[in-house]
Amino acid sequence: MNGLHLGQTLTFTGDPCHEGPGAARHERRGAVLVEDGRIAATGAADDLRAAHPDAPVTDHGDGLLMAGFVDAHAHYPQTGIIASWGKRLIDWLNAYTFPEEMRFDDPAYAADVAGRYLDLLLSNGTTTVCSFCTIHPASVETFFEAAELRGMRVAGGRTCMDRDTAPEGLRDTAQAAYDQSRDLLQRWHRRGRARYVITPRFSPTSTPEQLSALGALWAENPDCLMQTHLSEQTDEIDWVKSLYPQARDYLDTYQAHGLLGRNGLYGHAIHLEPRERDRLRETGAALVHCPTSNTFIGSGLFDMPGLLAEGNTVGLATDTGGGSSFSMLRSMAAAYEIGQLRGRALHPSELLWLATEGSARAMRMNDRIGNLEPGREADFIVLDLASTPAIAQRAERASDIWEAIFPTIMMGDDRAIAATYLAGHAVQQPGRPSTSTQ
Structure with a gap:
């Protein structure tokens, strides 16, 4: 489905295994523009909303948008x-x-x-x-x-x-x-x-x-x-x-x-x-x-x-x-x-x-998947960084995005996956809370 998805976003500009955490870019209020099953743009939410005023909007709140x-x-x-x-x-x-x-x-x-x-x-x-x-x-x-x-x-x-x-x-x-x-x-x-x-x-x-x-x-x-x-x-x-x-x-x-x-x-x-x-x-x-x-x-x-x-x-x-x-x-x-x-x-x-x-x-597919990068297929997920009480109470103490994400990495499960998208289309998952569309 075409449109803008709002939330926190995480993209990679390089390989953090060799370049450090600076190779990842976090937007506290970011957006992903999806067109015809592919990622057309990523960036600050206000900038993309101004550039695409007619695009349908799905707001994921504080959810973290990242590649599947x-x-x-x-x-x-x-x-x-x-x-x-x-x-x-x-x-x-x-x-x-x-x-x-x-x-x-x-x-x-x-x-x-x-x-x-x-x-x-x-x-x-x-x-x-x-x-x-x-x-x-x-x-x-x-x-x-x-x-x-x-x-x-x-x-x-x-x-x-x-x-x-x-x-x-x-x-x-x-x-x-x-x-x-x-x-x-x-x-x-x-x-x-x-x-x-x-x-x-x-x-x-x-x-x-x-x-x-x-x-x-x-x-x-x-x-x-x-x-x-x-x-x-x-x-x-x-x-x-x-x-x-x-x-x-x-x-x-x-x-x-x-x-x-x-x-x-x-x-x-x-x-x-x-x-x-x-x-x-x-x-x-x-x-x-x-x-x-x-x-x-x-x-x-x-x-x-x-x-x-x-x-x-x-x-x-x-x-x-x-x-x-x-x-x-x-x-x-x-x-x-x-x-x-x-x-x-x-x-x-x-x-x-x-x-x-x-x-x-x-898998030699990084020209297609693996990152929220323009041109790649719009396979992405929305992570709930407070999916359980134990994770939420730890994430509340976070001083940066990495401290906020790490409890989900260590203690998270399928409850942390707020939404999954394949080529821009939401995968129906019974019991998941609905997202708001404007």
Whole structure:
């Protein structure tokens, strides 16, 4: 819907992870002008109202307008098993993930979960997600169809596994992985707001032949993203070395088969060796931090300080359902806590940047989403910075915008999302207070 949205506004003029909080711009009484699904202008409310006197106005009061959250690594098929008690990664996969993913051979079941998952994201202020699907083409089709129905920008792909380390019923072949991924890519990539992602689950569940087949598909379609997992747990790394004895390290199992590149998204990346860190930086590949998953499954502490200092591209994610929340607010809070244990307290501006522009950059979509910048798609949210009594009483003491926002980052949930907009259209969320239009 075209018009002016009034409230506090938060935009980024640079990267606060390297430039400090000054790279963020806060307007105490700001406005966002939306035209034809895109942001046409941002600035002081009085200035934009004077410049566009006939524009319809939606006043969000003290709500904070900012870009919608961008979740750069998730598994929507794990929606139903989120917060399942478990031990280590492999135990968790075998006990919960693989049995649940087998159910996605039923298109009706896949469609139900896809719709429920996207609605949960929208209620938590996430407007873009990059998700693994399952081996079943129907899981991909229903995911993209559900997003198309909602007008939501998403990326996703068919998860490929052909080793007997994956259970029967979730295994394919190198040729089937290539053929079915190619067919889905041709049907969905760049259709509306959809982007296809080439998706080997990880090296332990793929043979060298399958990795090579997917590497060839990526070479044929270099504008696609490629997503996988890397160095999540130490016993996983030992497993990879036993399966790929000729590889120099875990990353080399991808590099040797054409699966290392600038458009690659490597989830977790906790226990990296020096060569891996160097190669990832040199190629411009993106690392995706999944903090609630890393603590929930006991994987380790992501080296945010070191990787940022080295110049790596880093995004943030929930990693549903290994991650224990659908909320990117919770991911930001966990990233702050892990940063503290690593000796670097991430500033609120850095956390918000990682959850928006940073993840958009990781997904190579920062020309479209991730910031309230003219020309970008009008996917934005309105944050209530006093959504609960506990948050409100802390925010009342704030001396600046960062002190006002930080309690919501640390204690907020879906109640903090006063409104969500996709391409300028409000997402209907039952129970939310209505905004005033003048």
